[in-house]
Amino acid sequence: MKPRSLMFTLYGEYIQYYGEEIWVGSLIQLMNGFGISESSVRGAILRMVQKDLLQVRKKGNKSYYSVTELGRRRVEDGVTRVYSAPRAHWDGKWRILSYSFPEEKRELRNEIRKELTWTGFGMLSNSTWVSPNPLENQVMEMIKNYKIEENAILFSSSDVVSHPKEWIMEKGWDFQQVTDNYIHFIEKYSPKFEQLREKALNNELSDEECFIKRTTIVHEYRKFLFQDPGFPRELMPVDWVGTKARELFWNIHQLISIPAVRYFESIYEAAPDRDIKPQRDKAINPFKEVYV
Incomplete structure (x- = not known):
């Protein structure tokens, strides 16, 4: 995982629900679980500050980081698209x-x-x-x-005089590539889901393992935001494979969410001058209702 991309995932999945700010030491420890060194984390933070994506606040001898307005917009856009089901109907525009x-x-x-x-x-x-x-x-x-x-x-x-909507869809997006990637995702994570479910039933999953696995699958699923435009369902085939991939993603996510959030809370440290009211329920289940 690239440090900057993982940082966006952590802010979208966890940090935004805990006051939107985190001590750099906690961030380093969380990212270390994915094999990212402290120097790489600090280098990524510096670059994100320079690009106006992160901002720092000093309290005593500790540094606490939160996203800027630009960073928040990117986090919110990503979270909305990951966790909101596509609209059922197209307004024709x-x-x-x-x-x-x-x-x-x-x-x-x-x-x-x-x-x-x-x-x-x-x-x-x-x-x-x-x-x-x-x-x-x-x-x-x-x-x-x-x-x-x-x-x-x-x-x-609402009117395209020269071409039908099917031509526009074929011209603007490579849905065959998106389909192939969704199939690969399903083939990769279907057996993982069965393994996780069996381990969960036998109480063999640690909180840290759940945190790493949930964060990893979100990180993987986020890649589809650069491929699948999230068209209204009526524009897509009835058996659209993206729907099956989303259901699999939901099943894995919810299977391990509670222990994953519990692990995050064990590492997370807020600034002493902040009275944080965690939105734990949203961190556990950020999925939104289907648009109509």
Whole structure:
């Protein structure tokens, strides 16, 4: 696991429910369980602070880290997409973003492309991106954050005159690759689920083992956010394999969530001046109701 990516997973899975702040010593100990050294953790923290994703607060001789507004938006977007089931119905509208950047803003253009891919947009051409999901607020916030009001324009349309929606879906997203990756996920984690269930029935799972396994599968499942745009169900096949993968993910997650959270709580240390009211129930079960 890359330290920065794992840190986002830890904030989304646990830290956000415990005051959104953690002592660096606790963070180092948690990440050490995944084979990441203290120097790698501190290096990742420094880079995330420089990119305005993390901020530090000193209390005595200890440092406590929390996400910035930009970091919080990325954490919340990721958590929402991981734990919210797709909408059942499509409102019939395409959200279309078009932009144009001068050559001197080439790196910014690359950042925008990463953001759009993460959000679930598909690329129709180098400067035209689309999504059937109601992402207007997220896109407008992105435009504001990057200060690209003069470079980008967002449309919403229910009519595409030249092509059917099936063409747009094939052009903007590689659903065959997404399908193959979901099948691989199912083949990999189905036997792991059976093994975990048997060990749980025999009381053979430690809290630390559950924490590592839950965090690992979330980390693996998060990768689909860069592949599966989360289309409304009516646009997808009835037997869409992504639904089966999500059910497997839920089964494993909930099987080991209570001991995983218990282990996190044993390592977590809040600042002495913070009166934390943990949202333990949300940490154990962050899954959200199905959208309609």
